[in-house]
Amino acid sequence: MTLHLLTKQNASTPEFRLAIIAIVVFITMSALSPDRFLSSQNIVSMAFQFPEFAILALAMTITMMTGGIDLSVVGVANLTAVISALILVNFAGADATGMVALLWLFAAFASAVLVGALSGLFNGILVARLGLPPILATLGSGLVFTGIAVAMTGGSAVMGFPDVVAWIGNAQVLLVPVPLIIFVLLAAALHVILTKTSFGLQATMYGANPLAALFAAIDINKLLIRVYVISGVLSSIAGMVIMSRANSAKADYGSSYLLLAVLIAVLGGVNPYGGYGRVMGVVLAVLSMQFLSSGLNMLQVSNFARELIWGALLIFVMVVNTADWSRFGKAKSGY
Amino acid sequence: MSKHDDDTFIEMKGIGKQYGGVTALEDVDFRVKSGEAICLAGENGSGKSTLIKILVGVEQPTSGQIFIDGKSYNHLNPRQAAAVGISVIFQDFSLFSNLTVAENIAFATHLSEKKRLFDRSATRRIAQEALDRIGVEIDLDARVETIPVAHKQLVAICRGLASNARLIIMDEPTTALTGREVQALLRIIRKLKDSGIAVVFVSHKLAEVLEVCEEVFVLRNGTNVADGPACDFDAASLTRHMTGRNISEAKPPLNIDQAKNLLVVDQLGKLGAFEDIDFELKEGEVLGISGVLGSGRTALAKALFGLVAPDRGSIALSGKNVALGNPIAATQAGIGYVPEDRLTEGLFLTQSIIRNVSVGRFDHHRSGGFLDLASLVNEARGWIEKLRIKAPDFEAEVKSLSGGNQQRVALARWLSQAPRVLVLNGPSVGVDVGSKADIHAIIRELAESGIGIVVISDDLPELLATCGRILMMKDGRIDSIVMAEETNEIELAAKLAS
Numbered sequence: 001m002t003l004h005l006l007t008k009q010n011a012s013t014p015e016f017r018l019a020i021i022a023i024v025v026f027i028t029m030s031a032l033s034p035d036r037f038l039s040s041q042n043i044v045s046m047a048f049q050f051p052e053f054a055i056l057a058l059a060m061t062i063t064m065m066t067g068g069i070d071l072s073v074v075g076v077a078n079l080t081a082v083i084s085a086l087i088l089v090n091f092a093g094a095d096a097t098g099m100v101a102l103l104w105l106f107a108a109f110a111s112a113v114l115v116g117a118l119s120g121l122f123n124g125i126l127v128a129r130l131g132l133p134p135i136l137a138t139l140g141s142g143l144v145f146t147g148i149a150v151a152m153t154g155g156s157a158v159m160g161f162p163d164v165v166a167w168i169g170n171a172q173v174l175l176v177p178v179p180l181i182i183f184v185l186l187a188a189a190l191h192v193i194l195t196k197t198s199f200g201l202q203a204t205m206y207g208a209n210p211l212a213a214l215f216a217a218i219d220i221n222k223l224l225i226r227v228y229v230i231s232g233v234l235s236s237i238a239g240m241v242i243m244s245r246a247n248s249a250k251a252d253y254g255s256s257y258l259l260l261a262v263l264i265a266v267l268g269g270v271n272p273y274g275g276y277g278r279v280m281g282v283v284l285a286v287l288s289m290q291f292l293s294s295g296l297n298m299l300q301v302s303n304f305a306r307e308l309i310w311g312a313l314l315i316f317v318m319v320v321n322t323a324d325w326s327r328f329g330k331a332k333s334g335y
Numbered sequence: 336m337s338k339h340d341d342d343t344f345i346e347m348k349g350i351g352k353q354y355g356g357v358t359a360l361e362d363v364d365f366r367v368k369s370g371e372a373i374c375l376a377g378e379n380g381s382g383k384s385t386l387i388k389i390l391v392g393v394e395q396p397t398s399g400q401i402f403i404d405g406k407s408y409n410h411l412n413p414r415q416a417a418a419v420g421i422s423v424i425f426q427d428f429s430l431f432s433n434l435t436v437a438e439n440i441a442f443a444t445h446l447s448e449k450k451r452l453f454d455r456s457a458t459r460r461i462a463q464e465a466l467d468r469i470g471v472e473i474d475l476d477a478r479v480e481t482i483p484v485a486h487k488q489l490v491a492i493c494r495g496l497a498s499n500a501r502l503i504i505m506d507e508p509t510t511a512l513t514g515r516e517v518q519a520l521l522r523i524i525r526k527l528k529d530s531g532i533a534v535v536f537v538s539h540k541l542a543e544v545l546e547v548c549e550e551v552f553v554l555r556n557g558t559n560v561a562d563g564p565a566c567d568f569d570a571a572s573l574t575r576h577m578t579g580r581n582i583s584e585a586k587p588p589l590n591i592d593q594a595k596n597l598l599v600v601d602q603l604g605k606l607g608a609f610e611d612i613d614f615e616l617k618e619g620e621v622l623g624i625s626g627v628l629g630s631g632r633t634a635l636a637k638a639l640f641g642l643v644a645p646d647r648g649s650i651a652l653s654g655k656n657v658a659l660g661n662p663i664a665a666t667q668a669g670i671g672y673v674p675e676d677r678l679t680e681g682l683f684l685t686q687s688i689i690r691n692v693s694v695g696r697f698d699h700h701r702s703g704g705f706l707d708l709a710s711l712v713n714e715a716r717g718w719i720e721k722l723r724i725k726a727p728d729f730e731a732e733v734k735s736l737s738g739g740n741q742q743r744v745a746l747a748r749w750l751s752q753a754p755r756v757l758v759l760n761g762p763s764v765g766v767d768v769g770s771k772a773d774i775h776a777i778i779r780e781l782a783e784s785g786i787g788i789v790v791i792s793d794d795l796p797e798l799l800a801t802c803g804r805i806l807m808m809k810d811g812r813i814d815s816i817v818m819a820e821e822t823n824e825i826e827l828a829a830k831l832a833s
Contacts, residue, residue, distance in 0.1 A: 192705070196705045196706055196708070198697035198701065201697055202694070205694055208686050209682070209685075212680055212683050214662065215681060216695055216748065217695065218694070
């Protein structure tokens with residue numbers, strides 16, 4: 001009774017191939033460096049590392065599903081982090097404890113999400129109402145968001161938070177890192193949105209054929225604006241995690257995360273032309289990247305070689321998936 | 336291998352073409368002699384465009400052989416086809432509207448000569464020679480966008496001549512021409528034949544060009560069902576061969592005189608597209624709208640559904656004005672629209688059949704913010720069965736379906752939304768004959784249930800089989816209103832061409 005054509009678990013789905021890749025990478029790394037890669041210390045460390053860019057990849061996923069892209073995710077994350085950091089530093093102060101600190105943390109978090117939503121709304125209006133190509137609209141808006149953050153801080157890091165702020169990025173609940181819990185909850189929520197709501201199905205179908213969506217009387221403006229607002233909110237939550245882990249906020253943190261988020265979404269089988277993507281695929285892509293990255297780190301492979309291996313992995317997966325994409329490409333341009 | 340007559344230019348033998356699981360052509364033999372004109376007749380979806388695409392090298396046949404001047408090819412590519420002198424004139428002429436007549440004519444010649452620099456005098460000379468050969472006068476320096484449609488066609492013919500065409504294939508050559516222009520075209524065709532150039536007319540309305548043709552070749556469902564000298568065919572026998580039956584789609588007399596007005600269109604106009612459009616649609620009425628390309632029929636159809644925003648006038652459904660230029664408002668008011676081009680406008684090709692049918696119903700199957708997938712799928716399945724959509728798996732991508740079944744998916748999507756007015760733009764374009772009759776039957780059934788239906792089409796038999804009244808559009812205005820019972824195909828065709 002499933003509504004999804006491509007969920008059948010057979011070897012032809014990108015998710016199935018990704019699951020195999022993730023397992024192969026995991027086993028290889030375990031075999032090469034069993035005592036260190038499989039140590040609980042390493043496992044926990046990995047679980048702290050990936051959620052921040054994985055959340056950005058979720059934001060990328062929902063925009064790519066509609067055939068768009070959000071290049072402003074890192075800009076939004078830093079802007080929201082800077083704003084909540086300023087709230088924390090100026091109103092709570094480093095010495096705040098107990099209820100007061102918690103309340104200010106809550107206020108800072110709420111402001112971050114609100115600013116994230118507004119940034120997404122701005123992107124959504126540029127794309128939906130004004131019809132700008134998403135790649136250019138979000139490239140521009142990302143610069144604007146970063147610029148605002150620079151103007152607010154003069155380019156330097158904002159620090160001096162109450163201790164409770166560190167909890168988001170560094171604490172564990174029943175041995176599970178909090179950032180991981182946040183990521184799992186967001187991924188599950190996005191999965192439900194994309195597969196179990198009218199909005200999610202419409203977004204997927206709009207991505208498959210925007211013109212047909214217009215002729216099917218889907219409210220395209222509303223749809224796209226919601227997509228970019230969700231992307232903005234996800235980015236702002238990633239911003240909170242980054243801020244907490246770094247115990248500071250700065251306008252140019254995580255600049256490599258933008259490319260990483262795009263890579264993970266594409267690796268995860270999200271069709272960059274729109275119309276197909278599964279959260280499970282993105283999760284598997286995140287895991288593969290993290291296993292590979294940590295494993296190479298342990299093997300003391302130089303950073304340069306690591307980039308080479310990442311790139312090779314990306315190209316390999318894309319080549320394997322190309323059989324599907326070429327058909328999508330043709331379907332879009334062939335008539 | 337093959338017996339090669341001296342005057343045989345092209346011979347296609349045992350041509351077959353499969354698209355996925357669909358057979359577009361099966362074991363077709365087709366022959367063109369120098370200096371003769373051939374009617375290649377067939378309905379939409381009969382395989383005639385596939386045959387032409389193979390001949391010009393755009394598509395590769397899955398079986399069969401092609402002989403050109405006795406030389407055998409398994410398939411052609413577009414360069415080879417152009418090199419041996421096969422030239423196609425598509426319905427839209429494929430001209431560069433911002434270039435001059437001379438530049439358009441000489442363009443292909445320049446390309447084949449691999450000239451890198453533009454030579455104005457050579458361009459004019461080539462163009463003048465080509466125009467002289469068919470004996471017409473057109474201003475060489477006029478930009479193509481400024482000249483009439485009939486002249487554009489001549490420019491396209493001359494472009495073929497200038498690149499030494501030995502075979503000119505004309506796709507639907509008379510669709511956009513008036514009766515007088517058709518006669519002028521026929522005179523030119525005779526001249527071409529005298530100079531040894533072969534002509535193939537591709538059309539589903541061939542009665543007009545029958546008189547200049549030597550041979551008639553009829554395709555139906557991808558096979559050759561009739562061929563022979565043109566003198567053995569007339570309009571009626573051609574239609575019979577093309578449709579494969581004496582389709583007696585006698586419509587039940589619908590008594591709609593007493594019915595209430597459903598849709599009232601008042602003084603609707605849009606600058607440059609249509610103006611002064613007034614008509615009413617009653618409950619249970621099937622109203623046809625026809626006209627040549629550029630008559631404004633498609634713009635009007637889109638305006639009814641809000642895809643085109645009219646400048647003035649109003650559309651009222653049961654006395655309530657519908658917001659103009661807003662498809663969502665139109666849908667909410669109860670107007671549905673099945674577009675002309677299923678593949679780009681109508682369907683989400685890579686999405687499942689179920690999703691394509693149910694896309695308009697998502698908001699009606701909600702429980703607590705989430706979709707009730709079970710009820711959504713159930714409803715969609717109900718419509719799929721009701722419209723007899725044949726698919727092994729309803730979760731399959733909609734692009735795996737045949738044209739007829741795809742069209743039913745598009746219909747099912749709107750029917751599930753219980754529309755009060757359904758606008759069908761080209762309801763049977765590109766579907767096979769059997770499905771076509773089924774779709775017509777569905778249209779009649781819907782009308783009987785009280786839905787008002789607008790059929791936009793240039794397929795005259797279709798209009799006659801489904802509609803009560805037919806609005807004939809011309810230059811953006813309603814030229815006349817014809818009662819389907821009081822006319823026939825020939826009269827209607829004459830009206831369309833006038």
